[in-house]
Amino acid sequence: MTTLAHPASGSPGVGLRESHAHVAMLGRELSALALHDCTSRGEALDRISREAARRREAREPGWLLAAGVRVEAWDDPRWPTMPELDACCPDRACFVRGFDYHSCAVNRHAFESAGLRDATPDPEGGVIGRSADGLPNGLLLEAAYALVRDAIPEPTRDQWRGMLRLGLSTLASHGFVEVDDLLSQPWLGAMLAEMHDAGDLPLRVRLFVPWTRIGEEAAAARDYERPGWVELGGGKAFADGTLNSRTAWMLHRYRDPLPDHPCGSALMPEPELRAAMKACAGVGVWLAVHAIGDGAVRAVLNAREANPGTPVRIEHAEVIDRADVPRFAELGVTCSVQPCHLLYDTEVLKRQLPHRLDRVLPLRELLASGLEPGRGLVFGSDAPIVRPDPEDSIVAATSRRCPGSPPEMAVAFDQAIPEEIARACLAAPGRK
Ligand SMILES: [Zn+2]
Structure with missing residues (x-):
């Protein structure tokens, strides 16, 4: 029923999935x-x-x-x-x-x-x-x-449409056939539906919107959803900040923390996480939670344990305590990581968390605990934070360092995984 021109259309399962991007912002x-x-x-x-x-x-x-x-x-x-x-x-x-x-x-x-x-x-x-x-x-x-x-003038609707097209075509040029958009603008669903109906949507898009507006978004999605092509994936929440700003919520102190924030900051304590999970479960969608530090990851896992049945993804999970690794598979929580960030974050990790480097993206342990590549363990780039080239994540997951840098620059090399498994984490599983 669709008129898509992309070579992978009609053959779900072929091609790559970008599991964490911001499509319009990329454009x-x-x-x-x-x-x-x-x-x-x-x-x-x-x-x-x-x-x-x-x-x-x-x-x-x-x-x-x-x-x-x-x-x-x-x-x-x-x-x-x-x-x-x-x-x-x-x-x-x-x-x-x-x-x-x-x-x-x-x-x-x-x-x-x-x-x-x-x-x-x-x-x-x-x-x-x-x-x-x-x-x-x-x-x-x-x-x-x-x-x-915030003072930059907001693009007009036509400008956004052009930027969205540019973001989508760039992803398609890298071989992606689907993308999860991890903080969708209120107008995005309708604009994608328009593109789809015009035969002009080069890949499948799932939208994740701020969890606080998941109710109204679920209502709006009845109009814009195009099954298999434009879908509401779920709500998005933020459990912590970022590593570079030392606001990622850690179990252990930063070596040189912000004043009054030795372990970063908890943006969403557990009760609020549980409320977000309930809100998303109420309309039958996922909750995707940004959690970079091991403290934030643990809080999300705890909240999920108290809300059995709510589908939950953890986004980033850049540092994971050993005790929490098996809980992803046990609780059925998807681990959505961006190995390519290792290529950019090596310095801040070594400077701020020298005592926790062995806990950075423990991909090998996650797989051994039973997470299935491409389903329980998925890769993305967080474009436009970094470029959406899937090969960057392959390189980072298999070598744990920037190409050309000396082997001692590798971060937790014993967590490196084989190339074919890394590729499986980027494969589009197709639609049921
Ligand atoms: Zn993001």
Whole structure:
């Protein structure tokens, strides 16, 4: 009944599944000026200048958004400053996002568009970078980053449609035939249904929406669901923060923790997790919980134990205590991991959790405990946080380190798994 052009259509089970991505955001990221492969600040500034000039000539309105900056990889690891960005892009707001989505550099237009002034103090949980003279230098971290991010004009519906198409086609070009979207916008289901009906949807999409609106979403899904192609997968909740910001909820202390948060932070204590599970079970869908630290993972498993019958996925599970490994299979909890993040997180893991490196993504133990590759243990990328290339996860799961880095850089090498098992964790199981 479907008119899809993708070669895998009609043959479910062929192709790959991306188990954790943000499809529209991936398209948005790909629409920004790409700076991920710059090797110096000069090169980044040069690309920004040329893009600003092109936009000026083409009379294209709007902000100049650049993305993917990783200054740690530059010869001189210093962010572009506000005066440098003002010089490159004097006529419009310029926002240069770090690859981790927690930092940016901005020009004065962008800074002031967010209501910030030279004398504005740091917002709670954020830092406004300053130069030696005390003036803002354009670098914004965490909550300060979020202030300017939120000031970027929202794309129009047509722009989102184009970005969504770009995100989907990029995933399809990597061989994916289905994707789980792990924090879907309220308009996403209807837009995907439209694309499906026009024969223009290159892969299957399951939506996961904030669990607090799972009731209204389940009602809306009656209109937008296209069985096998566009489906409501479930609710999404956040049990903790991230490793890089030291807010992932750990059982053990960080070596250099945030003040007052020796073990990160619990965003959702167990009673709230149980409420989320009940809400999702009430409308017959999954609950997917973001849990990066071993403390968060344990809390979700505990909450699931108290709610038998609710289908639960744990997203990320980057650190898992030995005692909790067998509980995934016992409780029927899906473990949805992104091995490719090992390629990017090695440094923060070694710096902050040197005493827990053996508990990082214990894939071999999870498989030995009975999780089935591709069903109980599934791989994703969390694109656009990192690129959605499935080979990155294969490399990371089999070698536990960046290609080309010395063997001693491997994280928990004894948890490496064979390539064919890693590929099975990326295989689309098809539809029942
Ligand atoms: Zn995500």
